[in-house]
Amino acid sequence: MPTFALPFPAIDPVLVQLGPLAIRWYALAYIAGLVLGWxxxxxxxxxxxxxxxxxPMTPQDLDDALFWATLGVILGGRLGYVLFYNPAYFAAxxxxxxxVWKGGMSFHGGLAGTLVALVMFARxxxxRVMSLLDVSGVVAPLGLFFGRLANFINGELWGRPADVPWAIVFPHGGPEPxxxxxLYEAALEGIVLFLIMLLVVRLGGLKRPGVAAGIFGIGYGVSRIIGEFFREPDVQLGYLAFGTTMGMWLSVPLVVAGAGLLLYALKRKPAA
Known part of the structure; x- marks a missing residue:
């Protein structure tokens, strides 16, 4: 164990309290990600x-798609958490x-919900469905970045015990640093993946429908699997077979689907 650890920054999860109305950093993170992505x-x-x-679409189409995507994120994210991470509790x-104000959202569920919503909207x-998914893949890392920062501010989804100099004692994570x-996930899923997606756009990836969406699927899945090696698994699930976590298992199909979509897109001729 380290001889010292960084204290957790005392940031109130509630930014503004107006009577019974509380404006939380977590809600602002979702709003920031959606608005900047839009x-x-x-x-x-x-x-x-x-x-x-x-x-393949107009800016006005995206104005309406934002509403559909927001519904998909919220409904899918909550349903994914209920089904994948704590089904026994919610059954009881x-x-x-x-x-939802008590917490508990699943990115993989939110992704599935958004995918269904955008496919319905596009049709x-x-x-063209693939082009709308390509746009979503380029902008999604923005929401991931702000979401992970909100997780840190809330002092939730903390990491495994560590002896690195930057280890932190979280308020609800026990005495261990x-x-x-x-923050690792904010860097990987947010900053690094966003730069990769911008490079895809720069190299003409949007001319091949499905390329950007496929690369996002691979990039997020790999980033999440890496992050899971440092993240403490949910207490109600713990470690699964061979020391894996639920986040890892849910990310594997995403990598496979992204790779399949990328190969399919690359076989097709680019737009003139």
Whole structure:
């Protein structure tokens, strides 16, 4: 164990309290990720050259898609947490399923919910599904970055016990210094993956529908698996077979699906 550890920064999870109304950093993180992602997406579709000459959708389409994506993130994220991470508790306490203010969201569930919502939206508007998913893959790391920072501010989803000089004693994580795994994930899933996605756009990836979405799936899955080696698993699940975690197992299909989508997209001719 280290001879010292960094103290956890005393940041109130509630930014503003107005009577019964509490504005939390976690909610602001979701809003920041969605709004910044929406602005970047509008900038991408406003540049036809990135798509080979003609944008597959209009900025106005993205205005409506934002609403669908928000529903998908919230509903899918909560349902994923209920089904994958704590099914026994919610089976005994079904009234808490809708209590999202108590915490408990799954990224993999949110991704699935967003995927379903965007596919439905694209078909209702006659938009090429793969292109809409490509846009989503480029902007998604922004939301991941802010979400992981919010996890850190809340003092949740902390890391495993560590002896590194930057280990932190979390308020609810026991006396041991731990990896600030939320910050590791913010760096990998947010910053690094975002730079990769920008490079994909720069190299003309949007001209091949499915390339950006596939690379995002691979990039997020690999980043999450790496992060899970430093993150303490959920207490109600613990470690699974061979020392793995639920986050690792849920990320493997994402990597496989991303690789399959990427190979499929690369076999097709790019837009003129």
């Amino acid at each position: 602005l970047l997406a509008r900038a991408l579709v406003a540049r036809p050259a990135l798509w080979g000459g003609t944008s 306490n079904p009234q808490d399923i809708v209590a 209702s508007r006659g938009i 731990r990896h600030p795994s939320q």
